[in-house]
Amino acid sequence: MMERIDRLIDEVRDMAMVNEHPAVLEIIKHRTPASVYPVRKVGNARIVKTPYSPGYYDYSTVDGYKLYHLAKTQTVTSLQRRDTTGNVSRWRTWMDDNPRHWRVMDAFAHELHGKVLLGGLGLGLVLHALQDNTLVTQIDVVEYDADVIKLMKHNMPTDGRINIIHADLWQYQMVAYDSAMIDIWVWTSLAQKAATLSEVVLCIERVLSKNRDCEVAIHGWPTLSHPRFNDALKLDINKGG
Numbered sequence: 666m667m668e669r670i671d672r673l674i675d676e677v678r679d680m681a682m683v684n685e686h687p688a689v690l691e692i693i694k695h696r697t698p699a700s701v702y703p704v705r706k707v708g709n710a711r712i713v714k715t716p717y718s719p720g721y722y723d724y725s726t727v728d729g730y731k732l733y734h735l736a737k738t739q740t741v742t743s744l745q746r747r748d749t750t751g752n753v754s755r756w757r758t759w760m761d762d763n764p765r766h767w768r769v770m771d772a773f774a775h776e777l778h779g780k781v782l783l784g785g786l787g788l789g790l791v792l793h794a795l796q797d798n799t800l801v802t803q804i805d806v807v808e809y810d811a812d813v814i815k816l817m818k819h820n821m822p823t824d825g826r827i828n829i830i831h832a833d834l835w836q837y838q839m840v841a842y843d844s845a846m847i848d849i850w851v852w853t854s855l856a857q858k859a860a861t862l863s864e865v866v867l868c869i870e871r872v873l874s875k876n877r878d879c880e881v882a883i884h885g886w887p888t889l890s891h892p893r894f895n896d897a898l899k900l901d902i903n904k905g906g
């Protein structure tokens with residue numbers, strides 16, 4: 666692991682020397698709409714605050730940056746869900762507002778338009794970022810976890826365009842949308858990731874069957890996303906995530 670990190674840092678230094686563009690994004694102060702969410706627990710879901718220590722973190726080539734650097738400790742807000750397998754119960758992070766996530770959610774939100782489908786409520790970052798997007802007329806958020814919906818109730822923007830739909834995205838009775846953002850990044854194993862990917866592909870097919878011009882962004886799968894979302898992030902899709 667340490668070897669891989671050393672190799673990555675060397676690679677980044679080389680890039681910094683040969684490219685005009687700096688390879689590392691320097692973050693002085695990290696704040697997002699979720700920074701003000703209070704620490705709270707509802708059933709099996711909770712909001713927690715986590716310190717990110719000074720150091721280098723993955724930026725997945727977003728805006729051309731491979732890494733970002735924190736010179737000082739920054740606080741990140743996380744949505745966690747209690748996962749119980751047999752007798753073992755542990756909290757797992759389903760979403761956090763780290764600098765890369767916030768940049769990606771904000772960029773996606775600015776590319777959405779018309780009647781929008783959001784798969785997964787999470788920390789509601791996209792909803793905040795959509796506030797100044799006047800091209801969006803309706804926002805349907807499909808979220809399968811009742812505790813997450815309750816937890817997020819007081820953290821969401823007040824916006825008449827938002828409809829929270831308590832349903833499993835895979836069972837949801839699809840209607841026509843102009844654009845969509847699917848972000849259901851909650852797997853805990855590679856097998857689960859593969860299963861989710863198959864479901865995501867089926868979901869894209871269902872969205873497109875209602876409107877073949879619908880522009881879909883899939884967080885974490887740039888190769889499946891409409892190019893406008895990757896362009897907004899200046900993402901190198903051969904290298905980024």
Ligand SMILES: C[S@@+](CC[C@H](N)C(=O)[O-])C[C@H]1O[C@@H](n2cnc3c(N)ncnc32)[C@H](O)[C@@H]1O
Pocket residue numbers: 759760770784785786787788789790791792807808809810813832833834835848849850851
């Ligand atoms: C990564 S978070 C979404 C983050 C969100 N885009 C934001 O802006 O904060 C993933 C969310 O998807 C939800 N989710 C996972 N699988 C789902 C499914 N099959 N149907 C509906 N919601 C799902 C989880 O409960 C979680 O709230």
